[in-house]
Amino acid sequence: xxxxxxxxxxxxxxxxxxxxxxxxxxxxxxxxxxxxxxxxxxxxxxxxxxxxxxxxxxxxxxxxxxxxxxxxxxxxxxxxxxxxxxxxxxxxxxxxxxxxxxxxxxxxxxxxxxxxxxxxxxxxxxxxxxxxxxxxxxxxxxxxxxxxxxxxxxxxxxxxxxxxxxxxxxxxxxxxxxxxxxxxxxxxxxxxxxxxxxxxxxxxxxxxxxxxxxxxxxxxxxxxxxxxxxxxxxxxxxxxxxxxxxxxxxxxxxxxxxxxxxxxxxxxxxxxxxxxxxxxxxxxxxxxxxxxxxxxxxxxxxxxxxxxxxxxxxxxxxxxxxxxxxxxxxxxxxxxxxxxxxxxxxxxxxxxxx
Ligand code: F0G
Numbered sequence: 001x002x003x004x005x006x007x008x009x010x011x012x013x014x015x016x017x018x019x020x021x022x023x024x025x026x027x028x029x030x031x032x033x034x035x036x037x038x039x040x041x042x043x044x045x046x047x048x049x050x051x052x053x054x055x056x057x058x059x060x061x062x063x064x065x066x067x068x069x070x071x072x073x074x075x076x077x078x079x080x081x082x083x084x085x086x087x088x089x090x091x092x093x094x095x096x097x098x099x100x101x102x103x104x105x106x107x108x109x110x111x112x113x114x115x116x117x118x119x120x121x122x123x124x125x126x127x128x129x130x131x132x133x134x135x136x137x138x139x140x141x142x143x144x145x146x147x148x149x150x151x152x153x154x155x156x157x158x159x160x161x162x163x164x165x166x167x168x169x170x171x172x173x174x175x176x177x178x179x180x181x182x183x184x185x186x187x188x189x190x191x192x193x194x195x196x197x198x199x200x201x202x203x204x205x206x207x208x209x210x211x212x213x214x215x216x217x218x219x220x221x222x223x224x225x226x227x228x229x230x231x232x233x234x235x236x237x238x239x240x241x242x243x244x245x246x247x248x249x250x251x252x253x254x255x256x257x258x259x260x261x262x263x264x265x266x267x268x269x270x271x272x273x274x275x276x277x278x279x280x281x282x283x284x285x286x287x288x289x290x291x292x293x294x295x296x297x298x299x300x301x302x303x304x305x306x307x308x309x310x311x312x313x314x315x316x317x318x319x320x321x322x323x324x325x326x327x328x329x330x331x332x333x334x335x336x337x338x339x340x341x342x343x344x345x346x347x348x349x350x351x352x353x354x
Contacts, residue, residue, distance in 0.1 A: 003029050006167045007067055013170070013202065014068065014163055023070045023100045027063035028167055030055045032175050032314070037282040038295075044302050047312045049180070050279075050295065051172060054287055054320030058120060061192060061318045062092035064168060065154075065161030070096040072160045073152040080105065082151040084138030086188065086241045087117030088319055093154050094124035105151060107131055107138035112240050114288065114324035134235065135188075136246040156191025157248050165192055169199025172314055179209045180314040182307055186293035187217035187226060187264065188242035190253035192318065197256040213314070215262035216307075217253065218297030220290075224266035226253060238269040238327060241290035241319060267296045275299065276321070277331055286321030286328075294318075 006028030035048040053061035080103040083089045090106035097104035104126040146153050185193045203209040220237030232245030275296035280286050294315040301307040339345035
């Protein structure tokens with residue numbers, strides 16, 4: 001049967017009925033790829049899978065939440081949606097608004113969103129409002145303006161977003177035949193880790209899965225409120241997607257930590273970029289920097305034994321590497337070989353680099 005998106009696939013578990021007009025681009029059903037080369041380099045016997053959410057229609061996990069949020073906004077008669085974004089939410093909102101035939105307004109931090117994401121928001125026809133401030137400023141403004149203008153907020157404070165995003169856990173359980181032992185995610189607002197936990201609990205409570213995973217959230221060191229135990233006013237990291245100091249799902253995420261027996265930790269920008277490169281070079285999987293935070297953290301905790309041998313681990317790769325071409329190229333620009341257009345020089349370039 002033709003796959004037509006996650007709402008159709010899980011309509012018994014989502015707040016829709018037969019009369020709901022579904023706004024879908026075929027999101028969900030993303031690959032769960034078993035890492036074949038990286039585990040051996042860790043010197044530990046572990047089974048690592050990456051859930052490649054970058055293969056959603058707009059290149060990030062946001063589409064899972066956006067299909068639900070926009071479907072419900074349209075159902076309630078809304079003609080416009082609004083979000084603050086570090087980039088991916090704006091790209092997704094812009095695409096789903098285009099699909100629905102409604103307007104998208106997106107607030108983005110000036111100069112701090114990756115090129116691919118900006119291109120997406122622009123080409124889909126969103127109204128782009130750049131603010132001289134960061135994501136947290138944008139979020140504050142969105143919440144304020146929603147009381148003064150006819151717009152539906154589609155950030156993850158919209159509960160329909162988390163409903164859509166919980167389906168990633170359903171897919172993982174179905175594919176693995178049960179929950180993993182550990183599930184590692186990059187954390188910004190902490191909506192996604194909270195949504196995943198909802199999904200795992202739902203399948204556990206109705207007996208579809210016998211266990212629940214330990215949830216582990218990794219942040220960038222310069223934007224790590226959950227690790228510091230308090231809000232961060234000037235968040236900074238190369239992983240612009242998670243450049244967030246005042247997470248919206250603060251309480252939900254702490255509940256996830258307690259209920260799942262999990263933890264939060266942080267990674268430096270160097271560790272994040274190294275994991276991104278390792279994954280591309282060793283496994284052929286290209287994710288954006290923020291996404292690599294999950295793998296960087298898992299590798300560190302596997303090496304230290306905090307995640308024990310014999311574990312089955314899922315790392316969510318939240319966004320595609322093509323979202324941020326600048327950071328990818330900057331990491332590799334020294335490796336380019338420049339030659340004259342003659343065969344000898346091409347041959348030497350090959351033989352010197354075998
Ligand atoms: N990874 C990527 C690629 C993201 O874009 C985000 C969030 C996260 C991880 C963190 O997810 O906020 O649910 O903890 N991006 C939002 C945006 C903030 O505006 O695109 P979270």
